[in-house]
Amino acid sequence: MTIAGQTALRAAPSVETTDVFAADIIAGLTAKTKRLPAKYFYDAAGSALFERITQLPEYYPTRCELALLREHAPAIASLFPPNCALIEFGSGGSKKARLVLGAAATVEAYVPVDISGDYLQQDVPALRRDFPHLAVHPVVADFTQSFAIPAAISPLPRVGFFPGSTIGNFEPDEAVNFLRHAGAMLGRGAVLVIGVDLVKDANVLWPAYNDAEGVTAKFNLNLLTRINRELGADFDLATFHHRAFYNRRRSRIEMHLVSARHQEIRVNGTTVHFRAGETIHTENSYKYTPATFAALAKRAGWSRLRVFTDGMFCVQTIRYQ
Ligand code: SAH
Numbered sequence: 001m002t003i004a005g006q007t008a009l010r011a012a013p014s015v016e017t018t019d020v021f022a023a024d025i026i027a028g029l030t031a032k033t034k035r036l037p038a039k040y041f042y043d044a045a046g047s048a049l050f051e052r053i054t055q056l057p058e059y060y061p062t063r064c065e066l067a068l069l070r071e072h073a074p075a076i077a078s079l080f081p082p083n084c085a086l087i088e089f090g091s092g093g094s095k096k097a098r099l100v101l102g103a104a105a106t107v108e109a110y111v112p113v114d115i116s117g118d119y120l121q122q123d124v125p126a127l128r129r130d131f132p133h134l135a136v137h138p139v140v141a142d143f144t145q146s147f148a149i150p151a152a153i154s155p156l157p158r159v160g161f162f163p164g165s166t167i168g169n170f171e172p173d174e175a176v177n178f179l180r181h182a183g184a185m186l187g188r189g190a191v192l193v194i195g196v197d198l199v200k201d202a203n204v205l206w207p208a209y210n211d212a213e214g215v216t217a218k219f220n221l222n223l224l225t226r227i228n229r230e231l232g233a234d235f236d237l238a239t240f241h242h243r244a245f246y247n248r249r250r251s252r253i254e255m256h257l258v259s260a261r262h263q264e265i266r267v268n269g270t271t272v273h274f275r276a277g278e279t280i281h282t283e284n285s286y287k288y289t290p291a292t293f294a295a296l297a298k299r300a301g302w303s304r305l306r307v308f309t310d311g312m313f314c315v316q317t318i319r320y321q
Pocket residue numbers: 038039042047050054062089090091092093094096113114115116119141142143144163164165166
């Protein structure tokens with residue numbers, strides 16, 4: 001893929017070969033409890049819908065995190081070693097990185113990593129224009145797998161950036177594994193700046209995932225459109241609907257797609273049976289307290305430095321031991 005005249009590093013094997021996508025989808029749809037990996041939401045249409053979600057009045061996390069980063073970017077940047085490389089996991093449009101980069105003049109290189117090549121591409125030319133001293137090395141990769149770091153940044157100390165509470169889309173044990181893997185990649189003593197959505201009243205959480213305009217529903221249903229397009233499946237979107245609710249016991253929002261009726265769907269040569277009311281579990285979004293998140297990070301070898309919070313969301317800085 002060419003980005004502003006440069007080649008974006010693509011992980012090998014390719015992040016989303018049709019074979020891997022097909023195998024994951026069939027495995028998820030034929031499991032006893034049907035579920036699909038949330039990382040597959042982010043094709044071009046899904047990324048654009050997520051962008052719209054971030055602007056919804058009900059979806060507070062983006063606004064809260066942007067305000068925290070605006071206010072505390074200088075304190076965050078003061079933790080960075082000189083002449084470092086900032087590696088962002090799930091960068092999307094890099095809007096939040098701009099706030100950190102603006103306060104951290106000594107960052108030499110920025111490596112946005114995202115599974116969605118289109119989304120990644122969007123802001124790279126503008127970033128190069130607005131931060132002319134900065135080397136920008138986009139990487140299209142699945143950050144849950146090993147991926148190659150651009151050779152140009154190998155001599156630089158590394159800082160990690162993982163905003164958006166995307167960590168909440170992992171199961172807690174997966175989050176620990178991810179943090180271990182990120183620690184190994186960033187190196188001992190490295191700092192990670194991570195956004196974490198906080199446990200709060202269900203009356204605030206519920207509308208954030210059930211917006212009045214129905215954008216989150218479209219985002220959820222778009223996964224079926226993607227499966228239809230890429231795997232020649234025959235999901236009739238009119239027979240599935242979005243359901244999101246707060247599972248208080250597990251401190252997570254669950255998103256599902258509910259089949260309105262008994263039906264059979266053909267997906268890449270496999271027949272998938274649905275009972276009326278049966279769901280596909282498409283996403284979890286775990287909510288933490290600053291303390292439960294620090295304990296989770298500790299299990300992965302990270303110790304807490306500072307916590308910036310407005311009571312709704314928190315940005316934590318943690319160091320790899
Ligand atoms: N960081 C941005 C975007 C968050 S949305 C923000 O805070 O607003 C989650 C982002 O992570 C999307 O851009 C999605 O494409 C990316 N993503 C999700 N799972 C991923 C994975 N396994 N590997 C790489 N990128 C992933």
